[in-house]
Structure formats: structure tokens, C-alpha cells
Amino acid sequence: MISLQHYLALGAILFAIGVVGVLTRRNAILILMAIELMLNGVNITLIAFARHAGNLTGQIFVLFIITVAAAEAAVGLALVIALFRGRDTLNVDEIHLLKW
Amino acid sequence: MELRFPEYDLGLLAPMLILVITGLVVLLADTFGRRRASGDRSFLAYLSLLGLLLTFYANSRLSGVVAAPFHGLLAIDAVAVFFNYVFLASSMLVVLMSISYGARHSMNVGEYYGLILFSTLGMMLMAAGGDLMTIFLGVEILSLNLYVLAGFLRGQARSNEAAMKYFLLGAFATGFLLYGISFLYGATGTTNLKAMGGFLKAAPAGNVSALLYVGMGLLIVGFGFKVTAVPFHMYTPDVYEGAPTSITAFLSAGPKAAGFAALVRVFSFALEGLHADWWGAFWLIAALTMTLGNILAIVQANIKRMLAYSSIAHAGYVLVALVASGGVGGAQRLGVSSVLFYTLAYTFFNLGAFAVVVAMGRGDRDQVGLADYAGLGYRRPWLALVMALFMVSLAGIPPTAGFVGKFVVFKSALNAGFVWLTIIAVLNSVVAVFYYLRVIVIMYMREPAAEMQAEAAGASFSGSLVIALILAVLGTLDLGLFPSRYLDLALRSVQALLG
Numbered sequence: 001m002i003s004l005q006h007y008l009a010l011g012a013i014l015f016a017i018g019v020v021g022v023l024t025r026r027n028a029i030l031i032l033m034a035i036e037l038m039l040n041g042v043n044i045t046l047i048a049f050a051r052h053a054g055n056l057t058g059q060i061f062v063l064f065i066i067t068v069a070a071a072e073a074a075v076g077l078a079l080v081i082a083l084f085r086g087r088d089t090l091n092v093d094e095i096h097l098l099k100w
Numbered sequence: 101m102e103l104r105f106p107e108y109d110l111g112l113l114a115p116m117l118i119l120v121i122t123g124l125v126v127l128l129a130d131t132f133g134r135r136r137a138s139g140d141r142s143f144l145a146y147l148s149l150l151g152l153l154l155t156f157y158a159n160s161r162l163s164g165v166v167a168a169p170f171h172g173l174l175a176i177d178a179v180a181v182f183f184n185y186v187f188l189a190s191s192m193l194v195v196l197m198s199i200s201y202g203a204r205h206s207m208n209v210g211e212y213y214g215l216i217l218f219s220t221l222g223m224m225l226m227a228a229g230g231d232l233m234t235i236f237l238g239v240e241i242l243s244l245n246l247y248v249l250a251g252f253l254r255g256q257a258r259s260n261e262a263a264m265k266y267f268l269l270g271a272f273a274t275g276f277l278l279y280g281i282s283f284l285y286g287a288t289g290t291t292n293l294k295a296m297g298g299f300l301k302a303a304p305a306g307n308v309s310a311l312l313y314v315g316m317g318l319l320i321v322g323f324g325f326k327v328t329a330v331p332f333h334m335y336t337p338d339v340y341e342g343a344p345t346s347i348t349a350f351l352s353a354g355p356k357a358a359g360f361a362a363l364v365r366v367f368s369f370a371l372e373g374l375h376a377d378w379w380g381a382f383w384l385i386a387a388l389t390m391t392l393g394n395i396l397a398i399v400q401a402n403i404k405r406m407l408a409y410s411s412i413a414h415a416g417y418v419l420v421a422l423v424a425s426g427g428v429g430g431a432q433r434l435g436v437s438s439v440l441f442y443t444l445a446y447t448f449f450n451l452g453a454f455a456v457v458v459a460m461g462r463g464d465r466d467q468v469g470l471a472d473y474a475g476l477g478y479r480r481p482w483l484a485l486v487m488a489l490f491m492v493s494l495a496g497i498p499p500t501a502g503f504v505g506k507f508v509v510f511k512s513a514l515n516a517g518f519v520w521l522t523i524i525a526v527l528n529s530v531v532a533v534f535y536y537l538r539v540i541v542i543m544y545m546r547e548p549a550a551e552m553q554a555e556a557a558g559a560s561f562s563g564s565l566v567i568a569l570i571l572a573v574l575g576t577l578d579l580g581l582f583p584s585r586y587l588d589l590a591l592r593s594v595q596a597l598l599g
Contacts, residue, residue: 008421014277022272031268038275041283048287057291058282061233065278068240072271075244078266079251083260092268095261097342 007048015041028083028090032076039069112169112176114158115184116224122151123217130210141209145564146201148213153222154191159184166596168230172227172292175230175365178593179440183227183361186444190354190574191220193451193568197458198346204463205344207252214434216350227365232281232291235362238325239277242355243270250343251351262342268327269335277322283315293370308374316378319366322383326359327415330388335398340408345466348404349454352411354500360418368425369597375426382423383521389417392529398535403457404468406412406535410494411450413532418442420525421509424516427523431516433598438508439588444586445501445579450492452572456487459565473539475548484543486569493576495536496529501579508587547594 014037021034043062050058084090110117126147133141159181166177196215202212205276222242231237247270251263285291287309288299324332340348367378393413400406415584418439425435460467460483467473478485506529513522577584 011282015141018275022268026266028268032271035268035271035275038272039278042275042278044451045279045282046285049282052286053289057233058285061236061281061285061291064233064237065349068237071244072240072274075247076267076271077248079260079263082254083264086255086260088255094265095264097258097261 004048004052007044011041011043011045011048013041014044015039016039026091026093028080028092028095029077031092032073032080036069036073039065108169108349109167109173112162112165112167112174115155115162116221118151118155118158119221119224120216122148122154123214123221125226126151126217127210127214130214138205142199142203142564144210144213145195145202148156148195148217149192151217152188152195154194155233156185156188157218159188164596168294170209172294172510174225174228175229175235176228176292178596179361179364179436180224180228182440182590182593183357183443184224186440186447187220187223187227187354188356190350190357190451191442193447193455193571194346194350194354196564196571197349197451197455199564201344201346201458201461202564204461205253207344212249212252215245215249219249219350220354223354223361226358227361229362229540230293232284232293232366235365236278236281238358239274239362242358242389243274243326246270246347246351246355249347250339251346252347256342258342259344261457262339265335265342266339273322273325273332276325280315280318280320280322283311283318287315289309293365297370297372300371312374313377314373315364316367316371317381320378321382321413323359323363323366324385326387327363327418328358328412329385329415329419330392330412333389333393333412336347336412337400337405337408340411341402341404341468345404345458345461345468349410349451349458352407352454353447353451356411356415357447358451360422360439360443363422364436364439368422368432368439372426372432378421379426382419383518385421386416387521387524389419390525394528394535396533397532400535401470402468403470403473403539406470407450407453407457408526410535413528414442414446414450414494416528417506417509417525420518421520422455423521424513424518427516431512433591433594434512436594437587438505438512439507440590440593441579441583441587442505445505445576448572448575448579449490449500449502452486452569452576453490454495455565455568455572456483456490459483460570470539470542471549473542474546475543477544479548486573487543488540489573491536491539493531497533499577499580501576501583504580504583504587509554 008010018034018038022031046058046062129143162181168175219242222238225238226235249261249269251259253259290297315485328336390413393409397406397409419439421435425432471529493502496502496506510522
């Protein structure tokens with residue numbers, strides 16, 4: 001029997017993998033992918049809670065998140081292209097005109 | 101099957117609808133206007149201004165309304181209306197200062213003004229969020245526009261870099277915000293803020309799910325990023341330095357106020373019952389934000405970076421009011437109304453300071469080193485005078501808006517019993533006086549470099565920039581000399597919500 005906890009654990013693991021990915025990857029596109037992974041962890045958590053609470057709010061929320069994530073990817077990749085044209089690199093360690 | 105359309109009063113949405121329509125019209129006007137040969141695109145800015153003025157009017161028609169249309173997804177009430185004024189003031193000032201800046205950097209195009217209008221819509225959604233879903237959508241509509249605006253100078257590596265950093269960290273913070281929302285939803289079974297508040301009131305004291313606390317923590321991370329609270333501020337100086345100056349000004353005023361609006365909605369109102377549990381986290385963040393912001397601002401040699409750190413410090417002052425917005429009786433009213441007043445006041449004098457930075461630019465070169473301001477008092481006496489006024493206001497010296505803002509914030513903190521936090525805040529404002537007054541000293545008491553002196557003759561203002569400066573000066577002085585009208589409005593706005 002798969003219970004609420006199992007889904008929450010899966011969501012938490014996905015979210016954690018995403019966070020670790022953002023912190024350890026140095027390529028901007030891979031960081032973007034890790035962020036998408038975090039959002040998918042959130043989606044699983046929301047759907048599990050929606051099932052648990054017995055209302056649809058969580059599922060509707062997930063639809064919004066998927067939509068926003070698509071828009072975010074579009075903007076993000078456009079920025080990646082703009083950056084790559086000028087610098088020929090996507091390594092965030094080499095992007096340091098402005099000191100962090 | 102019968103389709104029934106629910107009856108909604110679109111008048112409640114009028115400000116948002118006008119903004120969307122104006123944004124689209126601006127985009128189309130740019131596309132179709134391009135056929136004509138004339139290169140001047142400043143009419144797009146005036147079109148945007150017209151839209152913002154109409155929105156201002158529509159917003160003023162909403163005063164006194166308390167409604168929760170669309171099944172409580174939106175909360176149109178006095179607090180939302182007050183914040184809308186703040187957003188509109190900041191957007192108008194930014195559009196005014198963008199006209200000459202955009203012409204110099206050849207970025208006076210429809211997208212620029214369209215994005216500003218759409219991000220204003222995002223802010224309004226955040227302030228009028230009756231549901232975590234609306235607040236999330238507001239955050240994203242705002243942020244996605246801002247990422248692009250920060251990188252608007254496509255040819256400049258610095259601008260690209262600022263946009264990339266802003267985007268990666270912003271999206272990262274959004275992940276935390278959403279994870280927090282999912283936990284709040286799991287703990288209470290609803291994302292509606294009103295229902296959430298009702299759930300907490302009904303729950304037996306001290307017996308709420310641990311999920312709620314995890315969710316609150318994650319929300320603090322997500323919103324802390326938006327309002328540039330320490331330790332989520334790391335991106336701020338880089339993004340503020342790299343972004344076009346007019347956008348830096350925008351970032352420091354409107355979006356931050358929107359972040360505070362969302363914080364007020366979620367923490368001061370919906371989660372007010374848990375004030376005893378969340379004030380500690382905000383206390384620590386407020387103290388860190390003020391202290392770090394002020395100390396790091398001292399060592400900056402670039403005025404955009406200095407103002408970035410100064411804006412972090414000011415976010416700390418607003419957080420002090422947020423800490424005080426709950427607990428003992430009447431604290432909620434005072435705390436939230438000081439958040440409202442401070443964000444309004446800060447919009448005027450901070451955008452004024454940035455308008456001066458914009459006015460200092462020459463050609464496609466911005467003069468952003470503090471050394472560029474040497475001898476400004478003789479080279480351009482009027483510009484130096486207004487800059488001095490804004491610095492005095494940022495430092496919180498009477499008779500300016502900055503003083504009254506700090507005064508009401510500290511008073512609300514004392515009233516709620518946060519004596520130590522108030523002491524830290526007062527000490528911080530003393531430290532801050534040093535670096536703000538240093539700008540004045542540099543302007544009036546230091547000899548400019550030789551090549552600067554030669555430049556003085558060619559100095560000129562563009563008309564729109566002068567209007568922006570005058571509006572900012574009037575706002576700063578009006579809120580400083582006659583604050584009672586605005587304080588009353590802020591208090592009544594919060595009172596209308598508490599009933």
C-alpha cells in the first residue's frame with residue numbers, strides 16, 4: 001500500500017536532488033534543469049496533499065506551476081543565448097564581471 | 101447542458117485590466133509604428149504614462165471597497181488599493197526617467213515599456229492576493245518580466261550577466277516558495293488565505309501540524325529573496341550594478357514593496373495566529389539585514405552598488421515593522437500601517453536618488469563612481485541640491501519622508517515591545533548617516549577631476565527627467581512635512597481590513 005508519506009518522500013527526494021544540483025552544477029543550463037526538478041518535487045507533493053485533503057486545489061495549483069515553469073524555461077533559455085553570444089561560455093564560475 | 105457564467109464585477113479588476121490593455125497597445129503601437137521612418141520612440145513612454153494615470157484613477161475609484169471576487173482568489177481591499185498607489189507611483193517615476201536614459205542607450209522600444217506595465221500587474225496581483233495561488237502567479241508575472249528587463253542592454257556583458265544571475269537565483273527561490281506553499285496546503289487543506297486564518301483560529305492552541313512550521317520557513321526563504329533580506333540578498337548588488345540604471349531604480353522600489361505586500365498578506369493577516377512562532381525568525385533576519393546592508397554600503401565606491409546595499413538596509417527597517425505586526429493588541433494595525441507608509445515614502449526618495457544617477461550619465465556612458473560626483477555642487481548646483489535632499493531623506497533626517505518613515509516604524513516596534521530590535525535599528529540608522537552624508541561631502545567639498553570640469557558646460561536635463569525629479573522631491577517633502585494625511589490613510593486601510 002502506497003501511503004501519503006511515500007509520495008511526500010518522493011517529492012522531498014526530487015526537491016533535494018534539485019537543490020543539490022543547483023548548488024553543485026556549474027553549467028547554467030544544467031542549473032536550470034535542476035530547478036525544474038525542484039518544481040516537479042513540489043508538484044508531486046501538491047498532488048499527494050490534494051488527494052489527502054480531498055479537494056482539487058492542489059491539482060489546479062500544479063497546472064499553474066507547469067505553465068509558469070514553461071514560461072520560465074523560455075525566458076531562461078533566451079537569457080542563456082544572450083549570455084553565450086557575448087561570452088562563449090555558460091560556466092557560472094567564469095561569469096564574474098560583477099563580483100558575487 | 102446549461103452553461104452558467106458567474107457574475108463578476110469587472111470594475112473591481114479595472115486597474116489590472118487597464119494595465120494589461122495598455123501593455124498590449126504599447127507592444128502593438130511599437131510594431132506598427134516601426135513602419136514610419138522617424139526613430140523617436142518616446143511616444144511609447146507617454147502612452148504607458150497615460151495607461152498608468154488611467155490605472156491610478158481606476159484604483160482611486162476602489163477606495164472603500166472590500167471584496168473577494170473569483171471565489172476569494174483576489175482580495176480587493178484598502179490595503180491592496182494603498183499598495184497599488186505605491187506600485188503606480190514607482191512605475192510612473194521609472195517610465196519618466198527611462199525616456200532620456202532609453203534614448204541614450206537606444207532601448208526605447210515597446211517591449212521595455214510593455215514589460216514595465218506587465219510587471220506592475222504582477223505586483224498588483226501580489227498585493228491583492230487572497231489566495232496563495234494568486235500570490236504565486238503575481239510573483240512569477242513580476243519576476244519573469246524583471247529578469248528580461250535586467251538584461252535589456254543586450255549588447256552589454258554586464259547586463260546579460262546581471263539578468264542570468266537574477267534569473268537563476270530567482271527561479272531557485274521560487275522553488276522554495278512553492279515547496280513552502282505546498283506544505284501550508286498540506287497542513288491546512290486550503291490555499292485560500294482567509295480560510296487558512298480561519299483554520300488556525302479553529303485549531304486548538306499549540307496543536308498545529310509540524311508541516312505548517314516547515315512551510316512557514318520555506319515561505320520566508322522565498323519571500324526573503326524577493327525583498328532582498330539577508331541572507332537571501334547575495335544577488336542584489338550584482339544585479340543592481342549590472343542592470344540598466346532605470347531598471348535598477350525600478351527593482352529597488354516597486355517589486356520590493358510587492359514582496360512586502362505579500363508578506364503582510366500571508367504573515368501579518370493569514371498567519372497572525374502564529375505570530376509567536378514566526379516573529380523570532382523575522383527578528384533575526386531584520387537585525388541581520390539592517391546591519392549587513394549598512395556596513396557593506398560604507399565600503400562601496402560605485403553609487404549603484406552603494407544604493408543596492410542601502411536598499412537592503414531599508415528592507416531591514418520594513419522588516420522591523422513586520423516583526424511588530426502582531427502579538428499584543430493593536431500591534432497588527434500599527435505594524436502593517438507602518439509597512440504601508442514606509443514603502444510609499446521609500447519609493448519617492450529612493451527613486452529620486454536613482455533619477456539623479458540617471459541624470460549624471462553622458463551618451464551611452466553612466467557615471468556611477470562616487471568620484472564622478474566630486475564638485476557636483478558647483479558643476480550642477482540644482483542636481484546636487486536634490487541629490488543632497490534624497491541623501492538626507494535616506495539617512496532619515498527631518499524634515500523629510502525618510503525621518504517620518506523611520507519614526508513610525510520604530511514607534512510600532514516599541515509599541516509591540518521589541519525594545520532591542522528598535523535599539524539595533526536606531527544604531528543602524530546612525531551608521532547609515534555616515535555613507536549618505538559622504539555623498540554630500542563629495543559633492544560639495546571635493547575638487548572634481550580636470551576633465552570633469554570641462555564637461556560641466558554641456559550639462560543639460562531632459563524634460564521628463566526633470567518632472568521625475570520634481571515629483572520625487574515633492575513626494576519626499578510632502579510626506580516629511582505633512583505626514584498625517586498619509587499616516588491616516590495607511591491606518592484606515594488596515595483598519596478596514598480588521599473590521
